[in-house]
Amino acid sequence: MTDRRVDLLFDARHIRQSGIGTYIATLLPSLEETFVKRGLSLAVLANEGAVPEVQHATVVTAAPAVMYTVGEQRVWAHALSTARPRGFWVPHYPFPFAALRHRGMKLFTTVHDTMHVRPAEISGQSTARRAYARTMFRLDGRFADLVFTPSEATATTLRALSPRARTMVTPIPVDEEWFAPVDPALSPVSGPYVLYVGNAKWHKNLPLLLTAFGDVAGEVPHRLVIAGSGEALRGGDERVPALAAALGDRVQVMGRLDFAVLRALVAGADLLVMPSLHEGAGLPPIEAMASHTAVLASDIPALRETCGDGADYFDPTDRAGLAALLRALCRDEDARAKLAARGWAHVTARQAGLSLAPAAEAVAEMVRLGS
Structure with missing residues (x-):
């Protein structure tokens, strides 16, 4: 670090996680470009051994700390004391208590979804964990200068928890690599x-x-x-392994895949199904659309908002309804092709001009005006 006070410290420690990692990796280039253009300084907080590739930002390394823990709060406290930033951006919902000790510092958070406060039958969370999440969301809404969400659906549920929250909806674009041709042999x-x-x-x-x-x-x-995100069937809904095993070789489970292999797998599928009870936005369906794959999605607000008319929908509590759609589409190649074409039209229209640059611009302007 230099003696100059940092304009923004951005927490990129979780860049290797699936959803939040995609968000961080997509956002960082826009942040760098925006801050360089405005003559502002950017520092990136990174775990040792998981440092993102940056060209114009200073890297501040930290010892790994698990999300939602006291250790994470200590990492933030140390980083803020070291970098003395004019602004601090935490791209997930836990509130950094150390920010309260840095008067005048702008605070930004990203709330990807509010799943952690949903009932136990949806979230799988204990009463204590749901109480923790509710507290964090309320603190975000009260003290953050701006809270980013990937959908209006998430902004709405956040404001229900924290009515004073100042939100900005910034949908996440699909990585351009999803639109490129794939090698089917990699599937x-x-x-x-x-x-x-x-x-x-x-x-x-x-x-x-x-x-x-x-x-x-x-x-x-x-x-x-x-296809799991590193966890496969471990550490989640305990009903799933037994249900998968009961179907024998009709179900194939695999964990984390190389990106090129995952793309080939998505492009080779007849259908991608997203049966979620709750989402913040939902990237897999629109990535599938970009791969010319037909999509079935649960009829919940965030997926309706993200997938538009590019998917067919089902009630996520209706087993018979989903079975009927699977039966019809697996038997009808022409219907699948028409659904895939609708998805392609939707995702290409959605992609046009979509980026996270507006989020970076908003942060840069608030940091500049607050300095």
């Missing part, structure tokens, strides 16, 4: 298959997909492929 799966991409947490509602697929497995040639 680890042969034959027709229905695909799920994500973890096995409670709100992902995988039991619905597994049971609905089980209802039609004897009528269609497809397998159900579950």
Whole structure:
């Protein structure tokens, strides 16, 4: 670090996580470009061994600390004392208590979803964890100068928890690599298959997909492929492993995949299904659309907002309804092609001019005016 006071410290410690990591990696280039253009200084807080590639930012390394812990609060306290930033951006919802000791510093947070306060049957969270999350959301809304959300649906649920929250909706664009041609030979799966991409947490509602697929497995040639984000079926909804095992070789489970392999897997699927009970936005469906793959999504506000008319929808509590859609689409290649074409039209229209640059610009302007 130099003796000059940093204009913004951005927390990039979780760049290797799935959803938040995608957000951080997508945002950083816009942040760098914006701060260089405005003559402002940017520092990036990174875990040792997980330093993002930056060209114009100063890197502040920290010892790894688990999210939602006292250790994370200590990392923030030390970083703020070291960098003395004019602004601090935490791209997830836990509130940094040390920010309260730095008067005049602008605070920015990103709330990707409010899943952690949903009922236990949706979130899988204990009463204590839900209380913790509710406290964090309320502190974000009260003290953050600006809270970013990836959808209006998330902004609405946040304001219900914290009515004073100043929110800015900045939808996340699909990485341009998803639109490029793929090598089908890289797909680890042969034959027709229905695909799920994500973890096995409670709100992902995988039991619905597994049971609905089980209802039609004897009528269609497809397998159900579950591609996890490093966790596969571990550490989530405890019902899922047994349901998957009961379907034998009709279900194939795989963990984290190289990006090129994942793209080939998504592009090769006949259908991608996202059965979630709750989401902040939902990237897998629009990534599938960019891969010319037909999408079925649960009928919840965030997925309706993100997927528009590019997907077909089902009630995430209706096993028979999902089974009927799977049966119809797995049997009808023409219907799948029409659905995939709708998805492609939607995602290309959505992508036009979409970026996280407005978020970077808003932060830069507030930091500049507050300095």
